[in-house]
Amino acid sequence: MSLRVGIVVGEASGDMLGAGLMAALQKRYPDAVFEGIGGPRMLALGFNSFFPQDRLAVMGLIEPLKRLFELLRIRRHLATHFSRNPPDVFIGIDSPDFTLSLEETLRAKGIATVHYVSPSVWAWRQKRIVKIARAVDLMLTLLPFEASFYQQHQVPVCFVGHPLADQIPLHSDQQAARASLGLDAQVRYVALLPGSRGGEVNILGPVFWRAAAWCLQQCPDVQFVVPAANAARRVQIEQQLAALPTPLPLQIIDGQSQTVMTAAEVVLMASGTTSLEAMLLKRPMVVAYKFSKLGYWILSRLVKTRHFALPNLLADEPLVPEILQDDVTPERLGREVLAYLQQPQEVRRLQQRFTEIHEHIRCDASEKAAAAVLQLIGRE
Structure with missing residues (x-):
């Protein structure tokens, strides 16, 4: 049975995570289909990106406001596409200001949603946990203390470790x-x-x-x-x-x-x-x-x-x-x-x-x- 996965990443670090996740899923499902917004590493693995990833790579307070209408248009397009063509699972990778709202929309339509990389909700703006609980079926965290925070707030979570810890050897020369x-x-x-x-x-x-x-x-x-x-x-x-x-x-x-x-x-x-x-x-x-x-x-x-x-x-x-x-x-x-x-x-x-x-x-x-x-x- 084929697997269809929607993924949205907003920056280079998310592209790295997305490519690693895709490769791991392809080991189990070689014919899996991946689509949404991805970067060059993901594209190299066969990802179908509807928009260039760098259109989401905005920083600070002013730049997102300048690009607000474009960002809203992209999010509407993704919501419409995945609502009409439901994937087996939708995964938002980082970029929480963009992806969490999209996850909330899709989850309300019965699509399983995952968020990969916790926002710093454990450190500040902790009331965001209410929206996160509405938006995701599963939170994947890179660090163990993040998982503890979600467990305390009854949000399904899995600590998966940090990819940098996998890439960097235990002993450096x-x-x-x-x-x-x-x-x-x-x-x-x-x-x-x-x-x-x-x-x-x-x-x-x-x-x-x-x-x-x-x-x-x-x-x-x-x-x-x-x-x-x-x-x-x-x-x-x-x-x-x-x-x-x-x-x-x-x-x-x-x-x-x-x-x-x-x-x-x-x-x-x-x-x-x-x-x-x-x-x-x-x-x-x-x-x-x-x-x-x-x-x-x-x-x-x-x-x-x-x-x-x-x-x-x-x-x-x-x-x-x-x-x-x-x-x-x-x-x-x-x-x-x-x-x-x-x-x-x-x-x-x-x-x-x-x-x-x-x-x-x-x-x-x-x-x-x-x-x-x-x-x-x-x-x-």
Whole structure:
């Protein structure tokens, strides 16, 4: 019996998840049909995309408003198509502002719905759980504490693990990473990752460079390496570095952030998914973030979690320093970085905890997600 699956993804990370899920489902159902909106990885597996995936890739508050009528038109088209041609299951991958409303419409028509990647409802805007409960027959989460939240609210959920934990080996090779980047095997390197977006680098970059200069005064043999997310970020970083009163022993690498982190002894970074990558690479880190004053005022009243760095959220304890807002100063960041360089026993303890968490979320996510979807519709 053939299988027909509707999927909508809105960004590159969703395309990666969607392709992994498709491949796992195709092992069981080689003739399965997949349609909706997908990215290049999914298209390569035979996905039929009604619209280019990048039409959904909007960020911030202003861009979605500018494209509101187009987004509503796309969603109406998808709702009409799947209502008239019901799939065995519909799966929304991330992009919750777009996909959850579509899932709610289709579920009301009797179509089984799955949402893959939990919104951060456990951290803020927790009332969204009411809409999620109406919209989905099953939530697939990447992280275990997310599943606990849904269980508490009686929403069917399955923790499938994180694909990054499957892709990144349990033990990373620092010397191989240095060789591939042309870095000295004997030097102590600190990786600086002030973010991938212009706004983040604009706020955090100057503080990170001054923190590096502070570290250099205390520890003259340390050197620094920075992965530039793209050409625009490289230009932005170079301009900021040129404004420093004293040049830094710093090398800019185009992309390759995972390799750069692997090559380093310590990572100073902006908060985000990259902190999960650093943890999986077993690199000690200092996590920092700054918002506008208004943004911080709003978020401080909405966010319900004790931690914001993903390693600390996963451990439910302060494994790594997380430094926020007015505490983000060169001296504070520099002290935390040097503490790792001066305490190798603490680094070893931290790496052991990182390994334990890595093993916990390394669950063969795509295979587990496929099994959960098929079980939902009685096809496993």
